[in-house]
Amino acid sequence: MAVGLDDFPLIPEIKGIRIGVAEAGIKRPNKKDVVIFELCEGASVAGVFTQNAFCAAPVRICQRHLGLEGSRYLLINTGNANAGTGKSGLATALKTCDALAAQVGVNVESILPFSTGVIGEPLPADKIIAAIPAALANLSPDNWHSAGVGIMTTDTLPKGSVRTFDFDGRTYTIAGISKGAGMIRPNMATMLGYIGSDIAMDVNLLQIILKSVVNKSFNRITVDSDTSTNDSCIAVVTGMAGNTKVTSIEEPLAQAFIAAFTEVMQELAHAIVRDGEGATKFVTVEVAGAAKQSDATKTAFEIAHSPLVKTALFASDPNWGRILAVVGRAGVENLDVDCVQLHINGFEIARDGGRSPDYREEHGKQAMAPEEIHIIVDLGMGDASDVVWTTDFSHEYVTINAEYRT
Amino acid sequence: MAVGLDDFPLIPEIKGIRIGVAEAGIKRPNKKDVVIFELCEGASVAGVFTQNAFCAAPVRICQRHLGLEGSRYLLINTGNANAGTGKSGLATALKTCDALAAQVGVNVESILPFSTGVIGEPLPADKIIAAIPAALANLSPDNWHSAGVGIMTTDTLPKGSVRTFDFDGRTYTIAGISKGAGMIRPNMATMLGYIGSDIAMDVNLLQIILKSVVNKSFNRITVDSDTSTNDSCIAVVTGMAGNTKVTSIEEPLAQAFIAAFTEVMQELAHAIVRDGEGATKFVTVEVAGAAKQSDATKTAFEIAHSPLVKTALFASDPNWGRILAVVGRAGVENLDVDCVQLHINGFEIARDGGRSPDYREEHGKQAMAPEEIHIIVDLGMGDASDVVWTTDFSHEYVTINAEYRT
Structure with a gap:
C-alpha cells in the first residue's frame, strides 16, 4: 500500500x-x-x-x-x-x-x-x-x-x-x-x-x-x-x-x-x-504568503490533520471548500479571506476568497487524481512559508487502528 | 446508526x-x-x-x-x-x-x-x-x-x-x-x-x-x-x-x-x-484535577480528536495507552505524569503514570464494550475540570466523507 x-x-x-x-x-x-x-x-x-x-x-x-x-x-x-x-x-x-x-x-x-x-x-x-x-x-x-x-x-x-x-x-x-x-x-x-x-x-x-x-x-x-x-x-x-x-x-x-x-x-x-497507515496518497502541504512562519506552520499542520480534507484526498474528490474551511479556523490573526489563493497540482482552484473564475470541476478532478498531491495555499499576507508532508485517510487506516492489538 | x-x-x-x-x-x-x-x-x-x-x-x-x-x-x-x-x-x-x-x-x-x-x-x-x-x-x-x-x-x-x-x-x-x-x-x-x-x-x-x-x-x-x-x-x-x-x-x-x-x-x-457521521459510540470525556480550566478543556478536546483514541473506541479496544499518550502531548504545563489517573466507565485503568495494579484486560474490555463511554482523566494538579462529548471513528465515517459529494 x-x-x-x-x-x-x-x-x-x-x-x-x-x-x-x-x-x-x-x-x-x-x-x-x-x-x-x-x-x-x-x-x-x-x-x-x-x-x-x-x-x-x-x-x-x-x-x-x-x-x-x-x-x-x-x-x-x-x-x-x-x-x-x-x-x-x-x-x-x-x-x-x-x-x-x-x-x-x-x-x-x-x-x-x-x-x-x-x-x-x-x-x-x-x-x-x-x-x-x-x-x-x-x-x-x-x-x-x-x-x-x-x-x-x-x-x-x-x-x-x-x-x-x-x-x-x-x-x-x-x-x-x-x-x-x-x-x-x-x-x-x-x-x-x-x-x-x-x-x-x-x-x-x-x-x-x-x-x-x-x-x-x-x-x-x-x-x-x-x-x-x-x-x-x-x-x-x-x-x-x-x-x-x-x-x-x-x-x-x-x-x-x-x-x-x-x-x-x-x-x-x-x-x-x-508508508503511513492506510496511505493511498503522498501529500505536500505548502503554505506561503504568511505574515510569520508560525502562521504558515500551524495552517499547514491544520490542513494536514483535518479528517475532512484527508477523506476527500482518499476519494480524489476536489472538495476544496474543506481546505478553505480549515484555513479559516487555523487561527491566523488578521487573515483577509479575500486574499487567499489555493493551487492543487498546478491548477488554480480558488482566489480572492472564492472559486477561481476559470475553475471547472474537471480541473479539480485532474488535480486530485494522482498519488502525489501538492497543495499550495497563499495567505497573501507576507513572505513566510512552511511545508508539511502527510497522507490521506482511508478505510485501511481505520482497519489498521481498530485491529492493532487484536 | x-x-x-x-x-x-x-x-x-x-x-x-x-x-x-x-x-x-x-x-x-x-x-x-x-x-x-x-x-x-x-x-x-x-x-x-x-x-x-x-x-x-x-x-x-x-x-x-x-x-x-x-x-x-x-x-x-x-x-x-x-x-x-x-x-x-x-x-x-x-x-x-x-x-x-x-x-x-x-x-x-x-x-x-x-x-x-x-x-x-x-x-x-x-x-x-x-x-x-x-x-x-x-x-x-x-x-x-x-x-x-x-x-x-x-x-x-x-x-x-x-x-x-x-x-x-x-x-x-x-x-x-x-x-x-x-x-x-x-x-x-x-x-x-x-x-x-x-x-x-x-x-x-x-x-x-x-x-x-x-x-x-x-x-x-x-x-x-x-x-x-x-x-x-x-x-x-x-x-x-x-x-x-x-x-x-x-x-x-x-x-x-x-x-x-x-x-x-x-x-x-x-x-x-x-448522530455523528459513522458514530457507533457516544463518548463523554471528562478531565478533572486540572490546575486551570483551559488545561482541562484542551486536554479533553485533544483526547476527543485523536484518531488513534477514536479508532480504539470504534473497536471497543481497551488500548488506553493511547489516551495517556494524548494527555502527555496536550501541552499541560508542569504535568507530573506520575500523578495522572484514568477511569473508563467506572473501572480504574491507570494510576501513578502506569497501569493500575489491579487492572486486568477483562476490565478494559468490559469498560469499552458499551455504546456509552465515560472517560475520566484526573491530572492530579488542582480543582479545575471540563467535559467534552464526542464519537468514535469508524469505517462508515470514511465512507460518508469520501462519498459526500458523489
Missing part, C-alpha cells in the same frame, strides 16, 4: 558501525524484533527525543545516558513501547541495558535503549535479554536492511536512505533507517530514526545540526496528528573517514555534510509518510 | 412562532430543503455564529441584520452552504432575503438567512426564491418536526428537544431543533441550532444567556475537530407567555429559564454527537 516508496537502498559499510539483529519473540514468531548497533570507541552521538510528557522509560534513560559518556551500543526492541509503565518500566529497561553491558564489557551508561510498540504493557525484559547473544553473534557492517526490518511495527516496508559526497579528496557516507506509520506527528524527533556517518565531527556541532535538520524533515511530517511517547532520532558519526574533526558550522565541509544529511533525513521522513 | 438518540419529541405550539417547510430541489428530489421561521412582532432574537474566518455569506448577513432591527423571519436552506463564494455569495444570499421581504412586506433587514451543505459552490438562489411561496403557504405552529427534517444534511435523524417549566402560576415552554453530523467542532456556535420560547426577556440578557449556555453544550461537542463555516445558533423569545419582561440574570425566573434552556441546549448538542 505504500505510496511511491522506493526499494530499500544498498547501504555500504559505514566504518565504525556494526549491526546485529535477532528474534526475541516479542512481536510475532519468526519476526526480527531486537536490533543492536555497535559503535566504535570515540564515535559521537547526538539525539533528539519526543516532547510527549508521557515519554517512555527508554527515552528517559537515553536522555540520561547520552550526556554521561561515550555511547557504544544502541539496544532497540519492537513489539512493546515500555511507555505508560511508570517506575517499573524504568527498572525493566535498565535491566536490559545491564545485561548487554555485562556481555560486552562496558558501563551501563554506554548503552542507549529504545522501544516501540504497544503502550502500557510491561516490557518483556527476559525475552530481550535472552535474544542479546544472538544479536551480538550477528554483528556485521552490512546489516542495515535487516535493521530496517527489525525496527518495523505497522510499517509495510523497511525504510532506508544513503548519500555519499566527496570533499577535498575524501568520500563521506551518510546512511540511515527509520520506522513509523501511525502515531506520527513528531515533535522534535520521530519514532525512530538512526543515521550514521563516517565523518569526524564535534558532538555539540552534530547535535545542533541534527536539531536543525529535524525541523525540516521529521518535524514536518504527520500521519494522524498523534505524537508518540517513544520518538527518538539518533545521529552517529564515527570519524573513520579520517578528516580533521569538523567543529564549526561555518566550515565548508560542515555545509556539504548538512546538504547530504538533509537529503537523507527528508527521504527517511517522507518514507514514513509514504 | 445514531447512538441512543431518542425519537423526535412532541413539541407543542410556542406562541409567536410559525414554521413553513418546502422542497426547492437543492438537496435531492422530494427532500425538504427550505425552512422559514416566522416570528411575531416584538420577538427578541439572540445569535452566536462560527468563528471560522471563512465564515459563509449568510453568516455575515445575519450578523449585520441581527443588530439592525426586530428580526421577523429566518430563511434556511440546506444542500448548499454558500461559503467560500466570495462577494457574489453575499449578493445571492441578499437576493433570497429580498425576495422573501417583498412577499411578506417587511424590510430586508428583518430577514436572517442561513445555509448549510457543500462549501464553494454558487448558491442556487432562483430555486430558493421559487420555493418561498410554498413555504409561506405551509406556515404553522406545529411544524417543528418538519423543520428538523428540513435542515438535515448528512444527519440520519431529525433532532429536537423541548422542556416546559412552571413559575409563579405560569407555564413556559422552550423548544429547539439542531442539525449537524460532520464538520463538528463548534467554536461559539454550532451548525445549526434554533431554540424558541414564549418567555418575555430582554434581548441583551437573552444574548448573554445564549453565549454562556453554548459554552456548556454546543461548544463542548466535537465529531471530527473541523469547525464549520456556517455554524449558527439562534434563540428566539416571543413574550407570549405574558410574564413581565425578565431583565436581570439575578431574577429567579431567569434562573429557572437557564436551567431548562441548558437542558434543551445540551440535549440538542448531544443529539448531534449521537
Whole structure:
C-alpha cells in the first residue's frame, strides 16, 4: 500500500558501525524484533527525543545516558513501547541495558535503549535479554536492511536512505533507517530514526545540526496528528573517514555534510509518510504568503490533520471548500479571506476568497487524481512559508487502528 | 446508526412562532430543503455564529441584520452552504432575503438567512426564491418536526428537544431543533441550532444567556475537530407567555429559564454527537484535577480528536495507552505524569503514570464494550475540570466523507 516508496537502498559499510539483529519473540514468531548497533570507541552521538510528557522509560534513560559518556551500543526492541509503565518500566529497561553491558564489557551508561510498540504493557525484559547473544553473534557492517526490518511495527516496508559526497579528496557516507506509520506527528524527533556517518565531527556541532535538520524533515511530517511517547532520532558519526574533526558550522565541509544529511533525513521522513497507515496518497502541504512562519506552520499542520480534507484526498474528490474551511479556523490573526489563493497540482482552484473564475470541476478532478498531491495555499499576507508532508485517510487506516492489538 | 438518540419529541405550539417547510430541489428530489421561521412582532432574537474566518455569506448577513432591527423571519436552506463564494455569495444570499421581504412586506433587514451543505459552490438562489411561496403557504405552529427534517444534511435523524417549566402560576415552554453530523467542532456556535420560547426577556440578557449556555453544550461537542463555516445558533423569545419582561440574570425566573434552556441546549448538542457521521459510540470525556480550566478543556478536546483514541473506541479496544499518550502531548504545563489517573466507565485503568495494579484486560474490555463511554482523566494538579462529548471513528465515517459529494 505504500505510496511511491522506493526499494530499500544498498547501504555500504559505514566504518565504525556494526549491526546485529535477532528474534526475541516479542512481536510475532519468526519476526526480527531486537536490533543492536555497535559503535566504535570515540564515535559521537547526538539525539533528539519526543516532547510527549508521557515519554517512555527508554527515552528517559537515553536522555540520561547520552550526556554521561561515550555511547557504544544502541539496544532497540519492537513489539512493546515500555511507555505508560511508570517506575517499573524504568527498572525493566535498565535491566536490559545491564545485561548487554555485562556481555560486552562496558558501563551501563554506554548503552542507549529504545522501544516501540504497544503502550502500557510491561516490557518483556527476559525475552530481550535472552535474544542479546544472538544479536551480538550477528554483528556485521552490512546489516542495515535487516535493521530496517527489525525496527518495523505497522510499517509495510523497511525504510532506508544513503548519500555519499566527496570533499577535498575524501568520500563521506551518510546512511540511515527509520520506522513509523501511525502515531506520527513528531515533535522534535520521530519514532525512530538512526543515521550514521563516517565523518569526524564535534558532538555539540552534530547535535545542533541534527536539531536543525529535524525541523525540516521529521518535524514536518504527520500521519494522524498523534505524537508518540517513544520518538527518538539518533545521529552517529564515527570519524573513520579520517578528516580533521569538523567543529564549526561555518566550515565548508560542515555545509556539504548538512546538504547530504538533509537529503537523507527528508527521504527517511517522507518514507514514513509514504508508508503511513492506510496511505493511498503522498501529500505536500505548502503554505506561503504568511505574515510569520508560525502562521504558515500551524495552517499547514491544520490542513494536514483535518479528517475532512484527508477523506476527500482518499476519494480524489476536489472538495476544496474543506481546505478553505480549515484555513479559516487555523487561527491566523488578521487573515483577509479575500486574499487567499489555493493551487492543487498546478491548477488554480480558488482566489480572492472564492472559486477561481476559470475553475471547472474537471480541473479539480485532474488535480486530485494522482498519488502525489501538492497543495499550495497563499495567505497573501507576507513572505513566510512552511511545508508539511502527510497522507490521506482511508478505510485501511481505520482497519489498521481498530485491529492493532487484536 | 445514531447512538441512543431518542425519537423526535412532541413539541407543542410556542406562541409567536410559525414554521413553513418546502422542497426547492437543492438537496435531492422530494427532500425538504427550505425552512422559514416566522416570528411575531416584538420577538427578541439572540445569535452566536462560527468563528471560522471563512465564515459563509449568510453568516455575515445575519450578523449585520441581527443588530439592525426586530428580526421577523429566518430563511434556511440546506444542500448548499454558500461559503467560500466570495462577494457574489453575499449578493445571492441578499437576493433570497429580498425576495422573501417583498412577499411578506417587511424590510430586508428583518430577514436572517442561513445555509448549510457543500462549501464553494454558487448558491442556487432562483430555486430558493421559487420555493418561498410554498413555504409561506405551509406556515404553522406545529411544524417543528418538519423543520428538523428540513435542515438535515448528512444527519440520519431529525433532532429536537423541548422542556416546559412552571413559575409563579405560569407555564413556559422552550423548544429547539439542531442539525449537524460532520464538520463538528463548534467554536461559539454550532451548525445549526434554533431554540424558541414564549418567555418575555430582554434581548441583551437573552444574548448573554445564549453565549454562556453554548459554552456548556454546543461548544463542548466535537465529531471530527473541523469547525464549520456556517455554524449558527439562534434563540428566539416571543413574550407570549405574558410574564413581565425578565431583565436581570439575578431574577429567579431567569434562573429557572437557564436551567431548562441548558437542558434543551445540551440535549440538542448531544443529539448531534449521537448522530455523528459513522458514530457507533457516544463518548463523554471528562478531565478533572486540572490546575486551570483551559488545561482541562484542551486536554479533553485533544483526547476527543485523536484518531488513534477514536479508532480504539470504534473497536471497543481497551488500548488506553493511547489516551495517556494524548494527555502527555496536550501541552499541560508542569504535568507530573506520575500523578495522572484514568477511569473508563467506572473501572480504574491507570494510576501513578502506569497501569493500575489491579487492572486486568477483562476490565478494559468490559469498560469499552458499551455504546456509552465515560472517560475520566484526573491530572492530579488542582480543582479545575471540563467535559467534552464526542464519537468514535469508524469505517462508515470514511465512507460518508469520501462519498459526500458523489
